[in-house]
Amino acid sequence: MTHAQTERWLAELQARFSAVLRTPLSAAGGTLHTDLRSFPPAAIADIAPGPRLGAAERLGAYHRQYWLRLVRVLQEQYPLALRLCGAWDFNQLAIAFLVRHPPRGVDLGDVAEGFSEFIEREVELAGDGEVLKFVAEEPLPLSALREAARIDAAFRRVFMAPAEPRFVVSPDDAHTLPTRRLRLSRAFARVDEHRPLLELRARIFGSPDSDPVALPALLPRRRSWSVFRTARGIAHAALGDEQARLLELLAAQPVGDALATLESECEPSARTDLPERIQRFLARAVQQGFFSGFA
Amino acid sequence: MAPVVSQSSRCSALRSDALGLGLRLPHYDYLFEHSPDIDYFEIISENFLGNAAPPARNLARVCERYPVVLHGVGLNLLGHAPLDEAYLDGICRLADRVDAAFVSDHLCWTGAHGVNHHDLLPMPYTPALAEFAAERAHAVQRRLGRPFGLENLSSYVEFRESKLTEAEFYTGVVRESGCYFMLDVNNVYVSSVNSGFDPRAYLSAIDFSRVLQVHIAGHTREPNGTIIDTHDHPVCDEVWDLYAHAWKLGGPFPTLLEWDANIPSMPDTLAELARARTVRA
Numbered sequence: 001m002t003h004a005q006t007e008r009w010l011a012e013l014q015a016r017f018s019a020v021l022r023t024p025l026s027a028a029g030g031t032l033h034t035d036l037r038s039f040p041p042a043a044i045a046d047i048a049p050g051p052r053l054g055a056a057e058r059l060g061a062y063h064r065q066y067w068l069r070l071v072r073v074l075q076e077q078y079p080l081a082l083r084l085c086g087a088w089d090f091n092q093l094a095i096a097f098l099v100r101h102p103p104r105g106v107d108l109g110d111v112a113e114g115f116s117e118f119i120e121r122e123v124e125l126a127g128d129g130e131v132l133k134f135v136a137e138e139p140l141p142l143s144a145l146r147e148a149a150r151i152d153a154a155f156r157r158v159f160m161a162p163a164e165p166r167f168v169v170s171p172d173d174a175h176t177l178p179t180r181r182l183r184l185s186r187a188f189a190r191v192d193e194h195r196p197l198l199e200l201r202a203r204i205f206g207s208p209d210s211d212p213v214a215l216p217a218l219l220p221r222r223r224s225w226s227v228f229r230t231a232r233g234i235a236h237a238a239l240g241d242e243q244a245r246l247l248e249l250l251a252a253q254p255v256g257d258a259l260a261t262l263e264s265e266c267e268p269s270a271r272t273d274l275p276e277r278i279q280r281f282l283a284r285a286v287q288q289g290f291f292s293g294f295a
Numbered sequence: 296m297a298p299v300v301s302q303s304s305r306c307s308a309l310r311s312d313a314l315g316l317g318l319r320l321p322h323y324d325y326l327f328e329h330s331p332d333i334d335y336f337e338i339i340s341e342n343f344l345g346n347a348a349p350p351a352r353n354l355a356r357v358c359e360r361y362p363v364v365l366h367g368v369g370l371n372l373l374g375h376a377p378l379d380e381a382y383l384d385g386i387c388r389l390a391d392r393v394d395a396a397f398v399s400d401h402l403c404w405t406g407a408h409g410v411n412h413h414d415l416l417p418m419p420y421t422p423a424l425a426e427f428a429a430e431r432a433h434a435v436q437r438r439l440g441r442p443f444g445l446e447n448l449s450s451y452v453e454f455r456e457s458k459l460t461e462a463e464f465y466t467g468v469v470r471e472s473g474c475y476f477m478l479d480v481n482n483v484y485v486s487s488v489n490s491g492f493d494p495r496a497y498l499s500a501i502d503f504s505r506v507l508q509v510h511i512a513g514h515t516r517e518p519n520g521t522i523i524d525t526h527d528h529p530v531c532d533e534v535w536d537l538y539a540h541a542w543k544l545g546g547p548f549p550t551l552l553e554w555d556a557n558i559p560s561m562p563d564t565l566a567e568l569a570r571a572r573t574v575r576a
Contacts, residue, residue, distance in 0.1 A: 010418070
């Protein structure tokens with residue numbers, strides 16, 4: 001056999017084996033399980049019966065391990081979404097994601113890449129357009145699931161961000177600062193919530209439980225948080241409305257324009273000490289690594 | 296194929312009877328606080344190929360104190376597609392960064408047609424595939440410029456097309472490639488139970504002068520009797536017996552304990568690793 005022939009043979013055989021692995025777990029009967037009848041017959045025909053088990057049963061071990069491994073990564077990286085959905089619904093959501101977006105990179109952790117966007121854009125809705133179709137008992141509003149997934153994704157993104165040099169504003173920079181744009185660090189994220197989900201996440205993080213938790217009630221108004229990396233791990237801190245708005249403006253405009261816009265939006269009565277408030281906040285933001293330099 | 300790395304470079308940074316541990320996240324706090332007495336660590340290469348800062352920072356701290364060797368799970372040596380050059384570049388850079396005494400990966404495939412299955416998957420054992428694998432492994436070792444060990448697979452199936460036993464395939468690939476054995480004793484046991492072969496006969500086929508390292512680990516038995524290589528339990532007595540037999544056949548060799556799920560505290564993990572010394576005495 002030439003190498004080209006070997007490669008062709010491998011490609012065909014591995015396509016058949018892959019088809020077995022990627023057959024979704026069955027949810028029939030109220031448990032997620034391997035349904036041997038769903039395996040392609042051609043793949044089963046490749047396998048010899050073992051001392052105790054038939055060919056399809058032997059393949060079933062790979063099938064179960066495949067789904068267990070990948071779903072576990074999503075569970076670990078989306079703890080908030082997991083606990084709000086409960087394992088039964090979350091796992092089906094994870095399987096639906098993995099069927100549409102099979103892993104391509106070598107890092108197992110990257111399996112979860114795009115899960116939040118999937119929930120944002122591809123999750124189908126039930127008839128009333130409000131409730132995730134996977135949720136069987138206590139309906140979880142899709143908006144809450146999406147917000148939870150965005151928060152989990154932000155923590156994941158901040159953790160995975162590369163090291164960046166600490167941003168220092170030199171005296172020379174100070175002259176040109178108003179005309180320049182700041183670059184937000186990849187180890188920083190701003191997240192918004194309409195329910196106290198970050199507090200819930202902090203409470204459940206690291207817990208081995210996967211039972212569903214009650215969805216917290218809506219807050220009187222939206223809250224914003226900074227999520228950032230420290231030497232000890234990932235931290236989060238509340239952002240006032242003004243601070244959240246400034247970060248939003250700084251992401252899109254030069255510093256001078258952002259400050260002018262913020263001032264114009266500020267109530268006249270709060271304008272007097274605005275520069276001092278902003279200076280204090282920006283000093284803290286630089287110290288906590290929200291920025292990585294000039295854009 | 297002639298070896299591209301001289302025998303004398305075998306485990307240059309490790310004692311021949313060294314006891315090592317797979318580096319895992321839950322142990323970091325203890326490790327950095329207590330600096331326990333461990334001869335070396337093995338890292339999963341793919342966990343450190345990305346540019347995320349925390350893994351790189353932690354690895355740098357480990358390297359200050361311990362020798363580190365690389366163990367990959369993503370080479371896809373038996374995949375139908377050409378080897379991933381960018382991936383290999385990353386492995387070379389990582390091996391240089393930690394000054395790895397050796398690098399290892401598995402004699403298996405891990406993905407096909409652009410999809411990575413993140414599993415160590417079996418193939419039919421044929422002479423043509425052995426030749427194909429040996430050429431690729433030889434090229435990998437040359438590229439690395441350091442000893443490259445091939446790990447035997449834990450397998451749950453056999454293929455009708457197989458013409459060789461697993462031991463014949465494994466030893467043939469190592470011999471023809473000029474690479475080394477990264478012999479996993481637990482995998483020998485797992486496959487022997489699942490496929491019904493004699494694990495001691497398997498070990499007798501190994502040329503221990505070319506063993507870079509031996510892995511030990513725990514496993515799980517499914518209700519249908521299949522043993523799955525889960526690395527989530529202590530090493531079972533049967534695997535300890537097999538390890539002692541391997542030591543008698545070809546020791547000393549560096550020994551590494553893998554524990555990937557339900558990971559106990561570092562002191563408990565080290566106690567399990569220390570059993571290796573008792574078992575082989």
